[in-house]
Amino acid sequence: MLFNSWVFPVFFLIVFALYVRLRHRPQNLLLLMASYVFYGWWDWRFLSLLAISTVVDYHCAQRLQSTEDPRRRKLFLYLSLCVNLGFLGFFKYFNFFCGSAESLLLQLGMQPDMPTLQIILPVGISFYTFQTMAYTIDVYRRKEVATKDFLSFAVYVSFFPQLVAGPIERSTALLPQIQSKRRITLSQLHRGSQLVLIGYFKKVFIADGVAPLVNQCFDDPASKSGAYLLIGVYLFAIQIYGDFSGYTDIARGISRMLGIELCLNFKQPYLSRNITEFWRRWHISLSSWLRDYLYIPLGGNRRGALMTYRNLFMTMLLGGLWHGAGWTFVIWGALHGSYLAIHKLMTRARRGEVATVPRSLRGWLKWTAGVFVTFHLVCFAWIFFRAPDLSSALLYVNGIGTLTTDGVSMLAQVLVFYGFFVLLVDFPAWFRDAELPFRDSWRPWLRGVVYAVMVILISFVGDSGAQPFIYFQF
Numbered sequence: 001m002l003f004n005s006w007v008f009p010v011f012f013l014i015v016f017a018l019y020v021r022l023r024h025r026p027q028n029l030l031l032l033m034a035s036y037v038f039y040g041w042w043d044w045r046f047l048s049l050l051a052i053s054t055v056v057d058y059h060c061a062q063r064l065q066s067t068e069d070p071r072r073r074k075l076f077l078y079l080s081l082c083v084n085l086g087f088l089g090f091f092k093y094f095n096f097f098c099g100s101a102e103s104l105l106l107q108l109g110m111q112p113d114m115p116t117l118q119i120i121l122p123v124g125i126s127f128y129t130f131q132t133m134a135y136t137i138d139v140y141r142r143k144e145v146a147t148k149d150f151l152s153f154a155v156y157v158s159f160f161p162q163l164v165a166g167p168i169e170r171s172t173a174l175l176p177q178i179q180s181k182r183r184i185t186l187s188q189l190h191r192g193s194q195l196v197l198i199g200y201f202k203k204v205f206i207a208d209g210v211a212p213l214v215n216q217c218f219d220d221p222a223s224k225s226g227a228y229l230l231i232g233v234y235l236f237a238i239q240i241y242g243d244f245s246g247y248t249d250i251a252r253g254i255s256r257m258l259g260i261e262l263c264l265n266f267k268q269p270y271l272s273r274n275i276t277e278f279w280r281r282w283h284i285s286l287s288s289w290l291r292d293y294l295y296i297p298l299g300g301n302r303r304g305a306l307m308t309y310r311n312l313f314m315t316m317l318l319g320g321l322w323h324g325a326g327w328t329f330v331i332w333g334a335l336h337g338s339y340l341a342i343h344k345l346m347t348r349a350r351r352g353e354v355a356t357v358p359r360s361l362r363g364w365l366k367w368t369a370g371v372f373v374t375f376h377l378v379c380f381a382w383i384f385f386r387a388p389d390l391s392s393a394l395l396y397v398n399g400i401g402t403l404t405t406d407g408v409s410m411l412a413q414v415l416v417f418y419g420f421f422v423l424l425v426d427f428p429a430w431f432r433d434a435e436l437p438f439r440d441s442w443r444p445w446l447r448g449v450v451y452a453v454m455v456i457l458i459s460f461v462g463d464s465g466a467q468p469f470i471y472f473q474f
Contacts, residue, residue: 002469015034019031031159032154038160049087060080084129127163168285170263174262191253191435194438196254202242226399228407235414245265263284265285272370274374275374294314298314313334315337327389328393332382383397438450
């Protein structure tokens with residue numbers, strides 16, 4: 001079920017109307033049923049994967065909690081990891097690894113007959129798999145106490161606002177809210193509805209508005225000029241940010257309206273002055289997951305500079321592969337791993353630097369230069385993220401290198417138009433270090449005008465039909 005479809009508002013209104021009339025445990029039962037309806041709307045068969053992950057991780061965590069035997073504890077941890085990674089590996093990577101192995105064997109002069117299957121990727125499998133794995137690992141590390149409340153745990157795994165595209169919630173933050181009684185306040189309804197509105201504005205008006213032009217650029221880069229392709233990359237940067245952060249805002253908004261707080265997942269990432277700051281502001285829940293469950297177990301920064309650079313590179317390489325089964329995602333991850341390692345090398349002497357709003361002309365110039373460089377490094381990597389395959393990505397990069405300028409006038413106007421709205425949404429919030437661009441001090445008539453304009457703009461683009469969220473494919 002798409003947030004931006006006509007079905008979802010009806011679905012949510014029904015759920016909300018029942019939810020506010022129920023006590024705590026019936027509320028959780030309703031959330032579980034609603035979550036399974038929400039997820040099963042795409043393909044009911046994949047509900048079995050969600051149910052199996054829930055049952056396996058619940059019981060593995062119970063065994064981890066009840067035994068002190070190191071070997072038994074490792075056995076149940078590995079069982080949980082094998083089930084979750086097994087599902088993820090089969091549905092997401094089976095054909096990728098088979099195809100890669102076949103290509104390698106062909107280059108060696110062999111004639112392999114590798115198996116291929118028509119595998120449908122379950123929506124959101126990467127997100128809920130990482131979420132349940134984090135719970136089991138935390139119980140194993142004694143950082144979390146395994147819950148005996150199966151219903152609450154099942155809701156934690158399947159909570160519909162963030163089920164298919166995050167944020168990836170930790171059990172220490174989300175599970176206690178599910179287990180506790182909830183009281184919905186007017187402030188939560190107000191703030192939640194603001195988040196929903198800004199999320200729809202980012203997704204429907206901004207992301208879906210530029211999507212057709214982005215598709216034109218990446219579907220046929222050979223026929224476009226270098227400048228046209230360059231602007232196309234900028235537009236994709238706008239599209240993926242509006243699409244993914246818009247989803248997160250909607251998820252956090254509807255969750256807040258249900259009395260449950262989800263973690264912040266985006267914090268004006270394109271205003272980052274370096275690549276490290278970018279990853280503290282982009283997909284924050286994944287960044288922290290990779291840090292805690294990959295980077296630190298690999299050794300983090302505890303074994304010297306060279307090992308730190310290696311660990312950064314390996315973490316982002318695996319992070320790229322998490323996004324998709326393709327060499328383009330591997331290269332995207334490798335680029336970001338290299339960026340982070342180089343930035344770490346360049347800034348070892350400036351540890352503890354805190355990102356703040358500049359207070360002087362020199363500070364603003366330095367910040368602007370950092371944002372410019374960081375944004376273009378990110379955009380270069382976006383080419384590989386968006387391109388359908390490696391050859392298309394290389395063709396795109398080569399096309400930009402021609403530096404021709406044919407037919408860019410209209411596209412440049414679109415870039416300025418939508419870029420203005422991104423800054424209009426992000427810059428006020430960044431400047432005030434706030435969650436939203438709206439101010440509490442605004443008069444009611446001004447707030448009403450702003451809301452009305454946003455709704456009109458959403459309706460203007462939304463007439464073309466609901467477009468799937470980009471991150472649903474991951």
